[in-house]
Amino acid sequence: MTKDSYKYLYKIDSPVDLKAIPRNELTNVCSELRQFIIDEVSKNPGHLGANLGTVEITVALHYVFNTPYDRIVWDVGHQAYGHKILTGRRDKFHTNRQLNGLCGFPTPKESEYDAFGVGHSSTSISAALGMSVASLLKDDCDRQVVAVIGDGAMTGGLAFEGLNNTSMDKNNLLIILNDNQMAIDPIKGGFSQYLIDITTSRAYNKLRYRAYKVLKNMGVINEKKKNRIIGFNNTVKAALTKQHNIFEGLNIRYFGPVDGHDVDGLVRILSDIKNFKGPKVLHCITQKGKGYEPAEKSATEWHAPGKFNVATGERKTSKVTVPTPRLFQDVFGETLLELAKENDKIVAITPAMPSGCCMNIMQREYPNRVFDVGIAEGHAVTFSAGLAKEGMIPFCNIYSSFMQRAYDNIIHDVALQQLNVIMCLDRAGIVGSDGATHHGMFDLAYMRCIPHLTISAPRNEPELRNLMYTAQQKNMGPFVIRYPRGMGFTIDWKTPMKIQEIGKGECIKNGKDIAILTIGTIANPAVTAIADIENKYEISVAHYDMRFLKPLDEEMLHEVGKNFNQIITVEDGVIQGGFGSAVLEFLADNNYKTNVKRLGISDNFVEHGTPEELYALLGLDTRGISKSIEEVIEKSFSLKKRKLENTNKIS
Numbered sequence: 001m002t003k004d005s006y007k008y009l010y011k012i013d014s015p016v017d018l019k020a021i022p023r024n025e026l027t028n029v030c031s032e033l034r035q036f037i038i039d040e041v042s043k044n045p046g047h048l049g050a051n052l053g054t055v056e057i058t059v060a061l062h063y064v065f066n067t068p069y070d071r072i073v074w075d076v077g078h079q080a081y082g083h084k085i086l087t088g089r090r091d092k093f094h095t096n097r098q099l100n101g102l103c104g105f106p107t108p109k110e111s112e113y114d115a116f117g118v119g120h121s122s123t124s125i126s127a128a129l130g131m132s133v134a135s136l137l138k139d140d141c142d143r144q145v146v147a148v149i150g151d152g153a154m155t156g157g158l159a160f161e162g163l164n165n166t167s168m169d170k171n172n173l174l175i176i177l178n179d180n181q182m183a184i185d186p187i188k189g190g191f192s193q194y195l196i197d198i199t200t201s202r203a204y205n206k207l208r209y210r211a212y213k214v215l216k217n218m219g220v221i222n223e224k225k226k227n228r229i230i231g232f233n234n235t236v237k238a239a240l241t242k243q244h245n246i247f248e249g250l251n252i253r254y255f256g257p258v259d260g261h262d263v264d265g266l267v268r269i270l271s272d273i274k275n276f277k278g279p280k281v282l283h284c285i286t287q288k289g290k291g292y293e294p295a296e297k298s299a300t301e302w303h304a305p306g307k308f309n310v311a312t313g314e315r316k317t318s319k320v321t322v323p324t325p326r327l328f329q330d331v332f333g334e335t336l337l338e339l340a341k342e343n344d345k346i347v348a349i350t351p352a353m354p355s356g357c358c359m360n361i362m363q364r365e366y367p368n369r370v371f372d373v374g375i376a377e378g379h380a381v382t383f384s385a386g387l388a389k390e391g392m393i394p395f396c397n398i399y400s401s402f403m404q405r406a407y408d409n410i411i412h413d414v415a416l417q418q419l420n421v422i423m424c425l426d427r428a429g430i431v432g433s434d435g436a437t438h439h440g441m442f443d444l445a446y447m448r449c450i451p452h453l454t455i456s457a458p459r460n461e462p463e464l465r466n467l468m469y470t471a472q473q474k475n476m477g478p479f480v481i482r483y484p485r486g487m488g489f490t491i492d493w494k495t496p497m498k499i500q501e502i503g504k505g506e507c508i509k510n511g512k513d514i515a516i517l518t519i520g521t522i523a524n525p526a527v528t529a530i531a532d533i534e535n536k537y538e539i540s541v542a543h544y545d546m547r548f549l550k551p552l553d554e555e556m557l558h559e560v561g562k563n564f565n566q567i568i569t570v571e572d573g574v575i576q577g578g579f580g581s582a583v584l585e586f587l588a589d590n591n592y593k594t595n596v597k598r599l600g601i602s603d604n605f606v607e608h609g610t611p612e613e614l615y616a617l618l619g620l621d622t623r624g625i626s627k628s629i630e631e632v633i634e635k636s637f638s639l640k641k642r643k644l645e646n647t648n649k650i651s
């Protein structure tokens with residue numbers, strides 16, 4: 001669609017402009033917003049399905065509420081494109097998720113309309129509750145605070161902690177429950193079944209809402225009597241449907257379920273309920289991918305589809321003619337299945353990412369041995385601990401940045417009890433366009449200080465396989481394997497698996513002047529950087545792939561400490577407390593007077609961009625690593641060491 005064919009969208013530079021549009025035209029605004037999102041995401045990839053599903057909710061919220069004074073807190077924030085477009089960011093939207101462009105998630109750094117920074121799931125109720133309570137404490141009683149949370153995000157424990165607190169403290173929080181029966185994959189579990197059950201008792205809910213309005217208008221219901229009425233409602237409903245309403249049981253007023261794609265209906269009910277004092281939930285039924293047929297039909301694939309042809313629905317994958325390595329995720333999934341076939345104690349656990357981490361490969365063959373536990377990382381780890389305690393061998397796969405949620409579960413439930421839980425950290429290192437909330441850059445540092453853990457990082461796919469094979473051997477204890485998103489390095493990845501000696505690194509290349517120590521896949525750009533340097537200088541560089549952060553290969557480190565004055569460590573994680581720090585501590589503790597330069601991510605968050613751009617900015621691509629080696633050479637070696645390139649050229 002061209003700019004001229006939009007009647008409304010290009011006239012909306014803020015919610016004030018939206019409010020000026022007659023209410024009976026909002027359906028057209030929604031169609032335009034939906035079309036704009038489809039067109040933009042087809043050219044510049046991002047989240048699609050969730051954003052199409054929230055178009056009407058977004059328009060209705062900005063129509064009814066007075067943002068940014070009123071606060072909208074989006075959960076996860078992957079569904080907030082409409083919100084960004086209506087709040088002054090339409091013309092920049094083509095930069096979404098790109099380096100220096102808009103962030104793919106709400107962030108207060110970007111706009112005052114982004115009430116709270118998000119990216120990880122299940123935070124909205126807690127954060128919005130804090131804001132609502134703060135407003136009341138400040139006597140700012142007119143401010144409305146709205147949390148918009150999906151049924152997927154509701155499966156996270158934090159959301160329930162928020163609900164529990166919501167019912168206890170004085171607040172006027174409104175929770176919009178965006179129920180599409182999907183997370184990235186279809187949702188399983190008790191809560192989603194519960195939502196289906198209350199949805200099917202729709203007639204009762206409608207009747208009750210009407211009765212509530214009539215009684216309120218007659219002055220029969222007031223705030224004081226409200227709780228008693230809620231109690232009465234619950235009793236009637238329980239009698240009628242043999243079921244209690246969880247929210248009302250918690251003293252949170254429940255409205256709905258309503259059609260989340262009926263913008264007019266949403267405006268009406270939001271206007272009605274916005275001034276009701278006390279916490280309330282509006283349950284909206286939506287469809288993920290709404291309004292774009294391919295995305296409606298296949299919601300998991302269209303969660304974040306990459307580029308696509310809008311007319312045909314064809315997704316544009318790069319046409320590859322030569323054999324390429326598989327993704328690390330595929331190798332994990334295939335290897336897990338291979339191991340599970342051999343060992344029936346193996347079970348697999350994922351917090352809502354079965355397709356993302358490729359656990360669905362095993363799920364197809366052994367559905368009873370794969371557990372998608374919802375967006376519940378802490379629970380996933382402790383549940384795995386329970387399985388391990390009873391002799392099962394759980395492979396618990398969690399994205400590195402999401403594992404941050406499960407820190408105490410790792411310490412208290414796994415490490416302290418030395419249970420054989422295999423924790424596979426997918427998406428380690430820089431992940432790219434998802435940005436600051438999603439980079440897996442803290443794991444080495446946050447895991448290293450935990451006793452009893454074995455922490456490993458394969459540099460390629462055969463090593464990933466060997467480590468997975470090793471981790472499921474008897475009495476291995478807690479075992480961490482971290483690997484990045486995306487393409488591997490080896491075409492013939494399906495190598496026979498062998499046991500990897502724990503705490504044993506590998507000297508990839510001998511040398512005598514400088515030692516480069518790497519961990520994980522960052523070894524690969526380092527290999528090229530070393531070759532570049534040796535072409536340019538009369539310097540020979542040794543390369544050690546440590547493979548294990550814990551236990552460290554002490555024999556290898558003694559060798560390095562004795563033989564080198566210049567050491568460079570390279571890691572795709574934070575410098576402070578990470579791999580380089582471990583090496584530095586070892587050398588200091590053993591009185592080696594070696595110079596150590598640590599390459600990694602300095603003390604800052606990393607924004608969004610392609611992994612290539614970000615690694616280049618961080619000085620962790622081949623060029624950056626070469627440059628750092630060069631700096632060490634310039635500083636520490638006589639210039640005679642330099643290859644006489646110019647002389648050679650003249651002769």
Ligand SMILES: Cc1ncc(C[n+]2csc(CCOP(=O)(O)OP(=O)(O)O)c2C)c(N)n1
Pocket residue numbers: 049050053076078079119120121149150151152153154180182183184288351352353375377402405
């Ligand atoms: C802590 C955490 N774990 C996992 C994810 C990955 N993730 C992003 S969106 C999503 C599904 C969210 O489902 P829901 O809230 O129902 O929203 P929908 O996409 O269905 O609109 C998941 C699992 C995340 N962002 N944060």
